[in-house]
Amino acid sequence: MQDKPGLEQGTAATESAGPATVMSAREVIKHFGGTRVLNGVSIEVGVGEVVVMVGPSGSGKTTFLRCVNHLERIDGGEILVHGLPVGYRRGAGRLGKLVEDRPKAVAERRRNIGFVFQRFNLFPHLTALDNVAVAPAKVLGVPKADAREQAQALLKRVGLADKASSRPSALSGGQQQRVAIARALAMKPELMLFDEPTSALDPEMVGEVIAVMKELVEDGMTMIVVTHEMGFARSAADRLVMFDQGVILEEGPPEQLMTDPGHERTRTFLRRIIEHV
């Protein structure tokens, strides 16, 4: 694969975000009511890097992913994408405390971050083609015919060229998720976030979605993937990150974490999900 500048500094979560860093998080804290779900998460992801996040349910991995494109507010620390915070701006004053941004500015920052949901969240009133074409047309102002042409090409790329005129309700789960990936790609994102993209699927449909994701990896897409698909992690991920109780317990090359983890919790957790699958 291509060289990955973020890989060496990744484990150390260094302070300075180099030019090759796509996403860097520093001491992120998040509460839900009285519970602290993220308790100081720091991580950097470099250009072209593929990071898989695992951890027990409630460990904070999905919450963290949702914080990256500001689907959730954060209560402390900061998350930068391409060196700029998402959803926040520096307030007045020299120290520049971060304040929440206006909705319009947030929307603008999200444009080049793709997000794939566990439950697909396709728009049921639009065809597969229009699901993919709608954001370029309505957000970027791409002429409708051009947006549709691009959408058709993206549907072809995920193997669904013949389903362009189908409504989501007429597609299988695996097909819906592939349309959802095409929809996210239509905005030409530089970072793709996947939130358990296969866990709402019937087992026989997992493979087709994983195959599309692997193609993205080969194209050099920067990806953060929350998943328990250890096959994908082993073959496609540069780094495996283990979340536990709101912090990153440890991270490293997938093979190393799977065979020789630094923590007993990682060992028992990974053994459990690998045996389960």
Place this chain on the structure above:
Amino acid sequence: MAGGYVLADSAPGAGFDWSFFWHYLFAPSSTFLDGLWRTVYISVVAQLLGVVLGFLIALAQRSRHTPLRWAGAGYVWLLRGTPLLVQLVLVYNGLAAAGVYRFNDVRVAGVIVLGVVQAAVLTLALNEGAYMAEIFRAALDAIDPGQAEAAHALGMTPAKTMRVVLLPQALRIIVPPLGNEFNLMMKSTSLLSVIGLQEMFLTAQSINSATFKTFEIFLVAACYYLALTTVWSFVQKFIERRLADPGRAAPATPSFRHRLTGGARGERGVLSTGDIR
């Protein structure tokens, strides 16, 4: 004798005057037709304004600004909490008596709009807005939150999310209760008789005081109200079919009898489960 002064006029034992009934049913006087026409256009205009107003109030209730949310909730509380009849008298007679505002006849594009018609349309629309706000609120709440999240993740602003993703889905949910509202609206116009607006009911009342054919003339009025609501039920069905999702098997269409009688449709402002998909 001391009973309802409207209906006590009929000569006792006169029997049912069939020829009078048929005559007014099939060849109504021009005064009666004028009344019918007022009933129709006041209903349509007030309903249209009420839908727009209701949407705006629903937006206010979903705003991130607390004062707007309070204003929306206060509006619904006030307008739903007082009888339409009282509101009509307050707006038309009350404001004039207090010297606050008198509705005068105005000429709009060469047509004279009576002061009483202005007051009627305004009050009906204000009242309807409160009910429509609740219907919009319920419909928007019924949409999976994942829809808005997906739109946000694609870089849509809140306004675009509403227009492109939420509103089209909400409209489908809204049509059945909206049909209910318009049905009620046409019948509510009979209340306008108390402020002296010559709509269908007041016209029938005048004919009654001149002819004493109480049963006959009010039965004619009932037939015309029934005709209006019946025609509307077909229009509503047409709209529902236009908005239906072609990719999904059509839900069991209510039978003709069900539509005429209203079947198990929800009460004002309440969506019965059959209305939510």
